[in-house]
Amino acid sequence: xxxxxxxxxxxxxxxxxxxxxxxxxxxxxxxxxxxxxxxxxxxxxxxxxxxxxxxxxxxxxxxxxxxxxxxxxxxxxxxxxxxxxxxxxxxxxxxxxxxxxxxxxxxxxxxxxxxxxxxxxxxxxxxxxxxxxxxxxxxxxxxxxxxxxxxxxxxxxxxxxxxxxxxxxxxxxxxxxxxxxxxxxxxxxxxxxxxxxxxxxxxxxxxxxxxxxxxxxxxxxxxxxxxxxxxxxxxxxxxxxxxxxxxxxxxxxxxxxxxxxxxxxxxxxxxxxxxxxxxxxxxxxxxxxxxxxxxxxxxx
Numbered sequence: 001x002x003x004x005x006x007x008x009x010x011x012x013x014x015x016x017x018x019x020x021x022x023x024x025x026x027x028x029x030x031x032x033x034x035x036x037x038x039x040x041x042x043x044x045x046x047x048x049x050x051x052x053x054x055x056x057x058x059x060x061x062x063x064x065x066x067x068x069x070x071x072x073x074x075x076x077x078x079x080x081x082x083x084x085x086x087x088x089x090x091x092x093x094x095x096x097x098x099x100x101x102x103x104x105x106x107x108x109x110x111x112x113x114x115x116x117x118x119x120x121x122x123x124x125x126x127x128x129x130x131x132x133x134x135x136x137x138x139x140x141x142x143x144x145x146x147x148x149x150x151x152x153x154x155x156x157x158x159x160x161x162x163x164x165x166x167x168x169x170x171x172x173x174x175x176x177x178x179x180x181x182x183x184x185x186x187x188x189x190x191x192x193x194x195x196x197x198x199x200x201x202x203x204x205x206x207x208x209x210x211x212x213x214x215x216x217x218x219x220x221x222x223x224x225x226x227x228x229x230x231x232x233x234x235x236x237x238x239x240x241x242x243x244x245x246x247x248x249x250x251x252x253x254x255x256x257x258x259x260x261x262x263x264x265x266x267x268x269x270x271x272x273x274x275x276x277x278x279x280x281x282x283x284x285x286x287x288x289x290x291x292x293x294x295x296x297x298x299x300x
Contacts, residue, residue, distance in 0.1 A: 018208050018211055019178055019181075019185065021207045021208055022185075022188045022189065022192065022207055022208050023181065023184050023185065023188045024207070025188070025192070025207035025208075026184070026187060026188035026191055026192075029191070029195065030187065030188070030191045031056075031191070031195075033056065033060065034047075034060060034063055034064065035047040035063065035139070036187065039139070039140050039141075039142070040140065041114070041115035041117075041136055041140035041141065042067075042071075042072060042073060042114075042115050043063070043067050044135070044136055044139050044140040045100075045103075045115055045128075045132070045136050045140075046063065046066060046067060046070075046100065047059065047063055048131075048132050048135045048136065048139075049096050049099075049100055049127075049132065050062065050063060050066075050091055050096075052093065052096065052132075053092055053093060054091050054092050054093075058090075058091065059091075062090070062091060066087055066088075069087055070084065070087070070104075072113065073103070073104040073107040073108060073113050073114065073115065074104075074108055074113040076100070076101060076104040077101070077104040077105045077107070077108045077113075080298075080299065080300040081097075081098055081101040081102075081298065081299040081300065082253075082254065082297070082298035082299060082300060084097045084098070084100060084101045085097045085098060085101075085250060085254065085288075085298050085299075086254035086298070088100075089250070089251055089254060092247070094246070094247065094250045094288060095127070095286060095288060096127060098127075098286070098287060098288055098299065099125075099126040099127025099128075100127070102125075102126040102127070103125040103126050103127065103128065106124075106125055106126065107125070115136060115140070117137065117141050117143070119133055119134070119137060119145075122136055122137070130148075130166075130170070131147055131148060131149055131230070134146065134147045134148075135147045135149075138182055138183060138186050139183060139186070139187075142182055142183045143182070144177055144179070144182050145174075145177065145182070146170070146173035146174045146176065146177045146186065147173070147186050147190065148166075148169050148170055148173045148229065148230045149190060149193075149230055150193070150230050150231050151189075151190050151191075151192070151193025151194045151197070151198075152169075152173060152189055152190055152193050152230065153169055153193075153225065153228055153229050153230030153231040154193050154197050154198070154199075154201075154225040154228070154231055155189055155192055155193045155197050156169050156172050156173060156228070156229075157169075157214075157224040157225040157228035157229075157231070158197060158201070158212055158213075158214040158215070158223070158224055158225055159211060159212050159213060159214070160172070160213055160214075160224070161212075161213035161214040161217055161224050162224050163224050163225075163226075163227055163228045164228045164229045165229055166229040166230070168229065169228065169229035169230060170229075176189075192206070192207075192208075201219075203215050203219070242275075242279050244268065245267035245268055245269060245275070245276065245279050246267075246279055246282075246283060246288075248266060248267050248268050249263065249266050249267045249279075249280070249283070249289070250283075250288065250289075250298070252266040253266075253289065253296065253297055253298050254298060256297070257292075257295040257296060257297035258295065258296055258297070259294060259295055259296075260294065260296065263276050263277075263280055263296065264276035267279065267280075280296070284296075287299060
């Protein structure tokens with residue numbers, strides 16, 4: 001069955017017993033991660049942004065020191081974006097750091113220096129998408145909402161044995177949210193996707209495999225999770241990519257501005273100035289790099 005003809009009965013409502021099985025499994029098998037011990041909205045927002053395309057182990061190491069340096073939106077907004085970008089170095093996708101600084105400015109201007117609670121207000125922050133907005137609502141404020149990340153996307157698709165569009169996945173996730181224990185439910189289903197229902201699912205270890213239609217059907221190919229909503233695809237090679245050059249330049253600029261002639265070497269392409277100029281133009285357009293009097297640096 002494809003995503004264009006979704007059977008409204010394809011995914012049965014989880015019974016209280018199934019929900020209990022999943023949350024009980026999480027209580028014993030779930031990882032003890034630092035952001036699961038807190039409900040501070042600012043720290044939760046930072047952790048969710050860090051976790052996008054970054055290994056959990058690296059975020060575990062970097063979250064504490066980063067929050068110590070920028071313990072509130074007000075303190076972050078009072079300093080330059082360059083300081084945030086420099087502190088973010090090594091976490092990948094430096095645009096997230098720039099958006100975080102812009103979000104902090106917006107929180108100071110419109111939300112009394114606090115992370116907003118309402119979905120529309122969160123979505124209005126720079127770089128904050130549907131998943132991150134709902135994650136803050138659920139994991140910080142414990143609002144009755146549902147998150148759909150790549151892990152949950154796999155679970156939903158396999159439970160119903162069908163590839164899902166984004167709206168379908170969100171609607172299904174919403175329908176499963178219990179009236180109580182919202183934080184626990186979302187953490188449990190996400191952890192199931194991360195530890196058991198991964199790219200190579202271990203159905204024999206799944207505490208709720210009996211509700212999975214893909215498993216019941218004998219796990220036929222193609223896997224319904226492939227191409228389903230929120231399920232990430234294999235990332236392109238970093239070595240030698242434009243992303244590597246961008247990261248190298250941003251890391252170098254954290255030490256101070258450079259003239260245009262020094263940009264290719266800073267990117268690692270001393271013999272390819274045309275490529276360096278093209279990538280630099282993209283960074284300037286995004287606001288990640290600023291030009292002043294012929295020199296290029298991080299935004300202030």
